[in-house]
Amino acid sequence: MIEEIGANLEPIINDIAGTVSVYAERVAGGRYVTIDIKRLSAARYGLNVSDVQQVISTAVGGMNVGETVEGLERYPINVRYPQDYRNSVVKLQNLPLVTPAGARIALADVADIRYEDGPPMIKTENARPNGWVFVDIAERDLGSYVNEAQQVVAEKLVLPSGYSLAWSGQYEYMERAKQRLGVVIPITLAIIMLLLYLSFRRVGEVLVIMGTLPLAMVGGLWLMHYLGYNFSIAVGVGFIALAGVAVEIGVIMLVYINQAWHGRKLSAEQDRTPLTADMLTEAIREGAGLRVRPVMMTVLTVIIGLIPIMYGSGTGSEVMQRIAAPMIGGMASALLLTLLVLPAIYKLWKSKDIKR
Known part of the structure; x- marks a missing residue:
């Protein structure tokens, strides 16, 4: 939604006299692997959410099981699955889980695994996620330009509930x-x-x-x-x-x-x-x-x-x-x-x- 608001601001501000360029920051563009645990399916096998999360964190993220001492240096010992078992969505779907009854199932049986687009970086201001719209002006003073821009944006842009605009920079x-x-x-x-x-x-x-x-x-x-x-x-x-x-x-x-x-x-x-x-x-x-x-x-x-x-x-x-x-x-x-x-x-x- 933040990216959409920025894209809507571009043509509005571009029509104001004195505007040289307008660029709304694209907050999306990252590729993420999303794992949504299917609670009902996990419950059928006697697993709860923490059990599934522990397998995911151990197999993909790794778990520190010890520490090696080499003189004054300390190095953690991390254990996780080899890369061949976790380098694609298909292989993640086939990760083995053992139920309390001793049955072996795949991770796909209790979780939905897929690729999703998301922000490459999460930026916040005053503890709220934000996006930036960069504006360059010429042949006009900054004060009158921003005053006119605030009026035009207030008339033409409808902000969803929970979103706000702040004029920053110079x-x-x-x-x-x-x-x-x-x-x-x-x-x-x-x-x-x-x-x-x-x-x-x-x-x-x-x-x-x-x-x-x-x-x-x-x-x-x-x-x-x-x-x-x-x-x-x-x-x-x-x-x-x-x-x-x-x-x-x-x-x-x-x-x-x-x-x-x-x-x-x-x-x-x-x-x-x-x-x-x-x-x-x-x-x-x-x-x-x-x-x-x-x-x-x-x-x-x-x-x-x-x-x-x-x-x-x-x-x-x-x-x-x-x-x-x-x-x-x-x-x-x-x-x-x-x-x-x-x-x-x-x-x-x-x-x-x-x-x-």
Whole structure:
């Protein structure tokens, strides 16, 4: 039945978009000699099941009757019928048995002996026999493929009572990793926000940087779309690394803009002059201008260092490319964010202080 279910799954999964090949494991294929004891016939001759089984185990499988000692080595002494008496079904049928009454009968008189097909290997999972269906996919992400496959299989395949399906392999590993990322990503963002707060001691700057952080991810998403990469655990790790670097660049820019603006505010207080929008603009130009070179150096260092990974072809290169691609594309958008968007947001934010 397990083999039949696997054979029914092959055409169902093969029609799903993204499927390259489907192969259901053939669990049958072994040839076995089956001996079924005929209880009524054995009872007529005064034999019970254990008597017949003992003859079969002794004649075919053999029985250890002793042990030979050769120095430190021990070898069992096994006794059974010669091979000529047990190398075919016909000869097994003619194996002699002696009844309690002393009559000699053949094994075929009390047992049904025949060849049967069976599994060459019995595999179990969670103490239940199982069979595997191997599926290869291409040009599609694993998560959406399995979700669609689960829906299609649930609609088209009727499982007999007592049988179940489980999706394993890379999908199982991906689900475990997603659960871990569901914990790691919020903790990472919380640590970033805590470090930002310890650096600025104000919530405003923290919200500005965290609010603009999604814009830094845009470049990574664009490059992934251009390269045809699907979301994976490696891509998620790349975005986590990108978030840290993008926040670092934003902090560098925001610290110097803050310093320039606080200098203007102190000068205005000493001169007893009101703050103006032109003073804010000059402070932003001064602070942002001082950070153009460090920001460009940081971004170019990351991009130039990761570009060779994108041209690699050795073992593990595919995983490394999925990590590097979000960082390369994200650093490009983070550069625009830091030099253009962040100063603009800062000006809109501090313009409220000038109106007050």
